[in-house]
Amino acid sequence: MACIQKTLRGLGVLRQLPRESTVNQTYCRYASSYKYLQVDLDKKTKVAHLTLARKPANSLNCDMMKEIAMATNELDQDRDCKGIIINSCVPNIFSAGLDLTELYQAKELFFQDFWRSLQAMFSTIYGTKVVTMAAIEGHAPAAGCIIALATDYRVMSEGKFNIGLNESMLGIPMNFWVKDAFIATCGQREGERALQLGQMFIPSTALQIGLVDEVVPQELTLPTVQKHMKQWVKVPGGARGLTKSLIRQQAMDNLKAKADEDLLIMTRHMLSQPIQNTIGAYLENMTKKSKR
């Protein structure tokens, strides 16, 4: 939609996006366009599957976030698309969040591109008028949770999985638009508690606090999302889309207006030595853990 493109351009990202909408795209075009995603649009049901496909953990590097924003934007403009289901092809992991290897010892210019790509990924999913749903078949920490929060409906698998925003446990303060999205979904009280504590939730607790809408056995996760999607796309798109915009526009406007400020603050925090040390130690632990 023009509104998303305006916001993205305002954010100074996705300059490579075409200005004009590209209609009549085919299955093939989507399927072959991306390195870290599989995108399949079923023109009959008008539902697309955007599958995160960056093994081993779908950690979000800068290019992958750009791809997610681009694919969502393309689908948003495609008259044959009414709904997008985001899922993962990595067993038991929806997304491990931001790629910490790219954040560690990042140069300032690179970090700026990285952060703008995160802002763009979020605002493109959050701002699309198309119905969006997440099939969370495994862990969804931090930015993995942020992707899910940007959608309209979330179904998570039962199991020993975690979802939540653990940033404060990493020694990093929350930023405003992630906080706003969490509070819009779970409410002020849960936000105050969960975000200060950097809490991660098992699926049943995530359901209790409203972070996800449904918890089902893993093999039923995608079919359940597909069932809901079928219902949602039956609602007249114009009215539903405008209603969604009405609800989300304020948050979109805030992000657009304060994107540069967010970038400045996050650059200062993230590239500071204490936070770099924390990320370094965290990475070392992960490497040790996976060698065990």
Ligand SMILES: CC/C=C\C/C=C\C/C=C\C/C=C/C(=O)SCCNC(=O)CCNC(=O)[C@H](O)C(C)(C)COP(=O)(O)OP(=O)(O)OC[C@H]1O[C@@H](n2cnc3c(N)ncnc32)[C@H](O)[C@@H]1OP(=O)(O)O
């Ligand atoms: C940094 C915070 C920034 C800002 C905060 C401010 C504002 C908020 C805005 C954005 C916030 C977003 C922040 C983030 O997303 S930070 C990343 C947070 N992610 C995590 O803490 C999760 C880390 N990973 C895990 O806990 C586990 O990997 C997981 C539970 C997902 C899966 O466990 P499993 O045992 O199945 O696999 P592993 O052996 O642990 O991992 C496989 C493989 O993948 C590598 N890996 C995992 N996560 C990451 C990652 N986030 N970045 C890079 N690489 C990752 C892991 O090292 C293994 O690699 P290998 O040894 O090569 O097999």
